[in-house]
Amino acid sequence: MGRQPCCDKLGVKKGPWTAEEDKKLISFILTNGHCCWRAVPKLAGLLRCGKSCRLRWTNYLRPDLKRGLLTEAEEQLVIDLHARLGNRWSKIAAKLPGRTDNEIKNHWNTHIKKKLLKMGIDPVTHEPIDRQPSLQKSSQSTAATESKSDDLQLQSQGCEGQNHSSENSSPPEESSNTSSNDPVVGSLWEEDIPLIDESWMFPCNEDDYSSVVGPLPWEGSSEWLLDYQDFGIGDMGLGSSAIEN
DNA sequence: AAATGAAACAACCGCCATGCG
């Protein structure tokens, strides 16, 4: 047990990030990049653990993120990818530029799962529900059209009750999914080419950064940005000064 | 208008894989 925790719990702030913290983190990373997440909070003057900083950056502050709901096409791609990859959200996210694993995971759990259930498709196996033995015995309405009550049944039977504990995070091997028919998705399988935007490789230098993503890449993404515009990255001087500390 | 419940989203936790000394 001599292992050092990722962050000492004392003096480490938790909970929602404030606009001020966001600004500090953004400014620091744009100025210095992140060589080592563990060091970032200290250098940036944040009372957070490195893990929290990394998460905040990758899931919310990263300038190349798309905000807003997934489009129909994206949603379909997620479904196809999930059929193939299972709950490997990071792999799935890698195929959707500008989307994070957390975002996709949330969207899956809140939207897509229900949508599939309504369609009579098991979100875990991607098989039609009425073709699943464990469900057939329960002779309840298989109805793709019926939803509400089915949702509840399936969440206990389809998701947990299907001996998927081990497969849960692994792909249902070569299942008869729809992806192979999809030219776009199909191409993804053949090569593991990440569909990553060029902008993902954004420069750490603020000037270069601006030239790539524009002066206010996060404009409108959240309230703090309004303040942020007034603030101005360059005026903050947090980066270099923080390092000197 | 207030209370309650549901949905959506953000963040945390614990585990695992990898790199390095």
Next chain:
DNA sequence: TCGCATGGCGGTTGTTTCATT
């Protein structure tokens, strides 16, 4: 080869927002 530090991932929980009664 081993042990530790770190980053990353997936699951889960907490908080906020929205809808309904």
